[in-house]
Amino acid sequence: MIVRISRRVAWIVTLWLLAGFLGAVLVWMAPGFGIDERVLDPRWTKDSSVALRGDEQARLGPVSFYIDWLEHFARGDLGESNSLGRPVADLLRERLPITLRSAAAGLALGWAAGLILAVATYFIKLPGFDWLTAAVAGILLSLPSAVIAVLFVMLDAPVSWAIAAVIVPQVFSYARNLCNRAMCRTHVLMAAAKGVGSARIFFWHVLSTIGPQLLALAGVSVTLAFTAAIPIEVICDSPGVGQLAWLAAMARDLPLLVNITLIVTGITLTANSISDWATSASGIEGATR
């Protein structure tokens, strides 16, 4: 057990470090990397312009940069942002809580609303209800996250609601489709034929069948929430990591981008690992045999 966990942790750390390096390579190779925006300032003399360009050329390649960054990271130093001129640690300390709060609230709200709607379509057999829920989900599904963000800005709603609006249709339509499929399974049909009540069928048979896949969606939706946070924070002007990521990307701020890539990777790996572990630990897949 301990060996397995250690191997898993080592695997995650390896992937994590690899992501940071690949991210650095991508940024380093991007057009405009290393260009100092100040070069257009007409106040610079020729000598200063040459010196600025010399600074550009003196920037380390991705391998050297990453090794240097790891050495500093081991000492607790995350480097300094080129574009904002501040320690990356300070920037993340100020902005990460904002994004985490919005994403967590958005995820909780999105999952709650999505699952409630999916379960409701199972239990409420009113004509048109299924159509209504599908229509609402369809509208939210069809509108890109940036458009949803605009609508919520106009309503003066918090950022988390916009994130929730991105998550809800995915959870709802996925859960609904899974439930539809599960209802057609032999053992479920058998239970229904034997007169087992709807609620018991749902909680004892349907939920156990769709559980692993919902857990997989849970892991992915964490990444989706953070991905959606970027355009939403940019449009809503929320000073979180999403907005910081966009500013860093536009400025080709390598130290900042490497750190943000590692944060996103960490969240992705953690969320997906937890959902994988929960799936296998529940033994739910075995129940289908």
Added chain:
Amino acid sequence: MSWTSRAVVLMALVLSLSPFASAGGELRFALPFEPKTLAPNLATDDASETVQYLTGGVLIRVNRKTQQLRSELAESWKTAPDGKSITFQLRQGVHFSDGTPFTAQDVVHTFRLMMDPERQSPLADSFRTGDGQVQATADGPSTVTVRFPAAVAGVERLFDGVAIESAQSPLKGKAVLGPFVLAERRAGAFLVLKRNPNYWKKDNDGNALPYLDAIRIEIQSNPELESMRFRRGQFHLMSMIEPSQFDRLARAPGIEAVDVGASLDMEILWFNQVPKAPIEEYKKAWFHSREFRRAISEAINRDDLCRVVYRGHAVPGLGPISPANRFWRDAKLKPQAYAPESARSRLARVGFKSDGDLLRDSAGHPVEFSVITNAGNRAREKMAVLIQEDLRKIGIKLNVVPLDFHSLLERITRNFNYESCLLGFSNVDLDPNAQMNVWLSSAHQHPWNPAQERPATPWEAEIDRLMLAQASANNPEERKKHFDRVQEIVRREEPVLYLVHKNVLVGYSKKLGNVEPSILRPHVYWNVEYLTLDGQ
């Protein structure tokens, strides 16, 4: 209640009715980006310059309304006849925000820091007009002389940007001489400046300035959000209103929206004339042809650019000097008129022929080229599309390629892999000397062919000579004569097509008093010490 208490209450009542009641309050506005630096004299972006303007004390200030020089921390000054030095008599009894006295040593210290090449201050480069050091020396506790290696044209105006730092204060650069001092900062969210309790300036009645208690600057990148919050009263002013929002804001209650007039800025288009540019040789030949450039200029309808893109809040491009710059603009020059027929004739004269709807050069190549501009700037993207349509009418196919700013910068400064570029120039100074490094052919900021070892054309050599002549001339009239000639050459050769000078569009709450919008930056709060908020 005792007599003392009654007197206090009565005094409070009287004070509440007096003009002093308008003092105080927190001014709120937004900046699109966070300041990159709060270190004095290192500001290269608008946000940093804003904070420096509000907190920094300077020796001489340019009055943004009258455009004349005004004494600030220097009671008087005298420039040497050869223009190589300037001596200041400093105001006495002035203290930094932390109480440290202000002396000549602080000016010396400021210049020493600023001129340190390690600090990379662009402001310092404005003073470096020749080989040799720029030095400040204290000739007494209140007298300081700054010496330059060569004469600096319009040197007094440059001191408007030099914020004096304390040599003695333990707070170093955080101790300031300006009306406000930085009190709180949350990265990406806001900054709060509080009134400097030791600010030296008083109004005509002897009341301490500034009138405002504080300024809250929020970071708001989304202009639509900023406009929405301004309409809701969450901000007291907007400095750079988009033309699309201006008319809407003018109709909003409680808001004064003002079109101040043409700014000093310009939107321009230029062709890549770098010899080693990785573009086809036949296209290089087009771009090197004066007749080609002039024809393109004639084919562009600048009135439509002003009317459609800027909703009438812009004037057609004149040249390197905006019509708002009354002294320095060449009054003989008029905006290029829209003349597509003349454009066709001009192109025909140099061998271009119409082939149905297409124009072809003498070798049969269809005339097609691209224009890059910075994506996200809606005005420039729209201008590019209008120009695309204008050129289509004379058979030229223009491909509009918006790029993110860094990709564009790489193309125009590093690999020169572009054909034409549509961008803007911001002038913060009226004096054309500020454009020296744009017009000198050897400069890296020379747009169409930077960093030339020797001038590629006779007219660029002539411009070099004239710019250096105006920089070393003794009097403004002589300088103007040289610079008028530069403007005429630029109009004749059109290496840069001047499209529009956009107007300064500002808005402020009717609660804000003593506002006098100006075309010079900062447009609304240049006289921040005198601004008042009603109801405070």
Added chain:
Amino acid sequence: MTWKRGIALGVLASIFGLAMCANLVAPYPYEKQFRDSVLAPPSAAFPLGTDDLGRDRLSRLIYGTRVSLLLAPAAALLTTLFAGAFGLLAGYLGGAWEWGGKAVTDLFLSLPWLFLLLMVRAMLPLNASPEASLVITFALLGLLGWAVSARLVASAARGLKDSEFVLQARALGQPSWRLLIRHALPNLRPVLAAQFWLAVPVFLLTEANLGFLGLGVAEPLPSWGSLLRELEDFAAVRENPLLLAPAVLLVIVLSCLHIAARGKEQWS
């Protein structure tokens, strides 16, 4: 065929037909500028008004439908196929395949692919034809957007591995490739369909945002994405709700596609 499906197909056919016949149906060419009628309100001459360059919005919406209706679903299909293949192999085969698959998808989800797109733009000639730029853009989107879907497909495929019908087919001696293609893949259709529907609107607006990088639909060619960018002006939307027309059309088309593709799948 249910009546709902019939209506949905009818609506889709009409919209598709209109879009394909844009040259005949649109009142004006999409690039024509009426510079004296900028931001004109709806009228007989301009049913949806004009945009900020005086171009007829209805014409641009019709032409934009042609671009977006063809390319966004194509990109979504590409990404779904890729995700399906990848997820199926990783989830069904398990073991090292699953570990490797998860590692690749997690890395894919974490990396800033924006910079790859910038590199592609840098490599493309500035005078690339709008059609070439468009196809390359959507192909890139299709190739980069598969990771999220792949994980979900892998999870679903894992569940199918030990299902009764697969065990039965295996007992009958069917080879693995046949099990994958004939048994596992069809049962993943609902998952793949759900991912397809999720991908289409994402690609539509991603295409518009790529305009920021110099990719995507080049002016003056319209697309739903570029039309949707007008919604960023909140106050303009309030004043002229017809600006929401592209968003409404997007919802209608996607809803109809969803209903039409659901077929006979009903929850009884």
